[in-house]
Amino acid sequence: MSQANRTAPGGSPERLGAMQAARLLARREITAEQLTRACLDRIQAREPIIKAWTCVQADAAIERARQLDRGPIQGLLHGLTLGVKDLFDTADLPTTYGSPIYRGHRPKSDAASVALCRQAGAVILGKTVSTEFATFQPGPTRNPVNPDHTPGGSSSGSAAAVADYMSHLAFGTQTAGSIVRPAAFCGIVGYKPSFNHVTRAGVKSLSESLDTVGALARSVEDVALLVAALTHDRRLLDLDWQGTARIGLCRTPWWDAADPDAQAALESARIALSRAGATVSDASLPGSFAGLVDIQQEIMAFEAFQALSHERLTAAEQISPSLTALLQRGESITFQRHQENLANAELARRDMDMVFNGYDLLLTPGASGEAPRFEASTGDPLFCRSWTLLGLPCVQLPVTTGATGLPVGVQLVGRYAADPALLRIARWAEGRLAA
Amino acid sequence: MSQANRTAPGGSPERLGAMQAARLLARREITAEQLTRACLDRIQAREPIIKAWTCVQADAAIERARQLDRGPIQGLLHGLTLGVKDLFDTADLPTTYGSPIYRGHRPKSDAASVALCRQAGAVILGKTVSTEFATFQPGPTRNPVNPDHTPGGSSSGSAAAVADYMSHLAFGTQTAGSIVRPAAFCGIVGYKPSFNHVTRAGVKSLSESLDTVGALARSVEDVALLVAALTHDRRLLDLDWQGTARIGLCRTPWWDAADPDAQAALESARIALSRAGATVSDASLPGSFAGLVDIQQEIMAFEAFQALSHERLTAAEQISPSLTALLQRGESITFQRHQENLANAELARRDMDMVFNGYDLLLTPGASGEAPRFEASTGDPLFCRSWTLLGLPCVQLPVTTGATGLPVGVQLVGRYAADPALLRIARWAEGRLAA
Incomplete structure (x- = not known):
């Protein structure tokens, strides 16, 4: 059975879909802090095996969640947890691009897409493992369905973290197959938007004609939600549809x-x-x-x-x-x-x-x-x-x-x-x- | 009379065309150190009025030129002086993107285009003034033909530096008219290549559908030379042509x-x-x-x-x-x-x-x-x-x-x-x- 089919057993906050959680947050039936703590607990339990993260900012994430809980709904991602692929610059977290060359590197600014998610109210849990410069040399991340296997790449940590209920949402990038493949291997949903739809400013460049920022989550509405927050394309928020698909x-x-x-x-x-x-x-x-x-x-x-x-x-x-x-x-x-x-x-x-x-x-x-x-x-x-x-x-x-x-x-x-x-x-x- | 028409009076090294200088360097009839010192002297004399540079690395440039003089011809730009628009990341020089937000910022890496020029043997003199994030808020640079006037923007410092014989070559970027306009105002040659021809990795992004890296110099063969070094397009090195232009x-x-x-x-x-x-x-x-x-x-x-x-x-x-x-x-x-x-x-x-x-x-x-x-x-x-x-x-x-x-x-x-x-x-x- 795929990961997507087990999104809410027991209603544990970390297992909620992002859109589901957003609705509960809007009704104040759950708090951002609860969501964040549930994900952090899951990370603590599972990270020694899965190794999805290059760093996790537990205290800052909880503080951020509390701040959000004290205020009005800030945006589309209000209170939702987000994993940021370590190919994206972050001002408050080290950024290695999956390469030992950048060990300990701390950019001056956030990637524009990261800033847009902060503006939309996301709680950034940490950075997720990327292969080397988003190519083929793997990081340590294991497939959460069976740790003897790869989670795929290059968005390895993002796919594994989302599949393993460590985060509701995560960033991916695709130059060859780096969103779709890890999503397939981990049994989740991956969405690579049309080329040139999501800003790449502050994302380490590999191939300008190909690099595409996208989303990993456990349902179609959730990947659409993340990209809606990035593009401000409201059409991605209403996916109701009836018709005969050709x-x-x-x-x-x-x-x-x-x-x-x-x-x-x-x-x-x-x-x-x-x-x-x-x-x-x-x-x-x-x-x-x-x-x-x-x-x-x-x-x-x-x-x-x-x-x-x-x-x-x-x-x-x-x-x-x-x-x-x-x-x-x-x-x-x-x-x-x-x-x-x-x-x-x-x-x-x-x-x-x-x-x-x-x-x-x-x-x-x-x-x-x-x-x-x-x-x-x-x-x-x-x-x-x-x-x-x-x-x-x-x-x-x-x-x-x-x-x-x-x-x-x-x-x-x-x-x-x-x-x-x-x-x-x-x-x-x-x-x-x-x- | 335009700047382009006074490239070699007196044969002063700073007034040589880049291609001219490259030929002299190849024959060992001039040294990279002579070229570099001549440009640095010119900068020292004129910079108080023109204000083309955010920083100049005189000692490092001379040391680099000496190193080049001791070795074989390294590449297309061997020994030629280069001004780098302050929109490009440089690991050895502050990078402000023309904004007070980035005062004193020192990137971890060079922009890919800067690295390609280093590989080709260029002597980087320093960073040239950009308007704020390559938009319209001007920096301090003055037009060298008449300092009461603007040099244009956003590649203000690059155009002024090249027009005023402070550098043989300089980087520009164009999102609206930021190479062609300052080149026109300063009386030099500006070349905006076809979109997606020159790598933008490490150049501050303004508009991904438009941003284009290009060249400022005092002749067509010189702008072509700089872009040839960036793209490895050898066709740009042979501009001999006979025919009837339509x-x-x-x-x-x-x-x-x-x-x-x-x-x-x-x-x-x-x-x-x-x-x-x-x-x-x-x-x-x-x-x-x-x-x-x-x-x-x-x-x-x-x-x-x-x-x-x-x-x-x-x-x-x-x-x-x-x-x-x-x-x-x-x-x-x-x-x-x-x-x-x-x-x-x-x-x-x-x-x-x-x-x-x-x-x-x-x-x-x-x-x-x-x-x-x-x-x-x-x-x-x-x-x-x-x-x-x-x-x-x-x-x-x-x-x-x-x-x-x-x-x-x-x-x-x-x-x-x-x-x-x-x-x-x-x-x-x-x-x-x-x-």
């Missing part, structure tokens, strides 16, 4: 790389959503689609080589072998080649926009199966790379469990900038996919 | 806002380039063009409101009235409106691409005339806003002087991502526009 089933050119669990989850979702009234048909993708994974990899490598220039010039010995290899690949790509890649991506975006004339969303795998074992890797972003490159909004939903008992989900992909429509149908689907 | 004359819908000096400069350029063999004809612009200035202003305001969230929440009293007004405008724009603006900008980009089927470049004003008096303002970016929004590469060239004896130039605008072609023709034009 769903394009997209096995992708990489279908053979999906293991039986991932294939079964997609099939199961197809059946459940058809039964619930959606029209589901095989999506026909433009010919340019199959090449997008290579293009995404080259753009990411080229831009990471540029973005991490200071680090590779001043602290190369503290960069992991896997990231060093990525940067070397980036260095080998000419600017002309990079421009061709960007131009081809732009053409593919226009092609893909036509596809959405026939569908409200695409239903497709978000990961190749269950979370790999911890020692193996943080998993493969193969099933996310093309969608990230296209800049399309993506939502990962938990569906089932695989052979090892770990969560397996599906990914819903919407038309560019049609995030409200995607989230409305995703919320509808979420109710139909629940076991 | 030039679209673009008076813009704001022609009446150009004063007689700016109008005369455009006319003078038209005649000079026609005589030199170019075909010049009136460009017909898409109907969407006239609305782009409003769209640019709204996108900039919305995104600045987001990007400066930390500052407006923690230090509102240290934000100038003019920037406060900009942020308030941003706050009033709904996310839906912002998305419509972004979508309309994208459509205009496609329309504009068609225009370039008929022209190699557009010839258009870059500013409304001479630099205003210092007390008045840093000038109006009106003639730059639409091109920045479209993401097109722009080059400002000096042409003449106006009624007050201050420089007046023209702007050349190229097709998106066709920077090498724009720069080749700009270099050709530069020789024809020189008095």
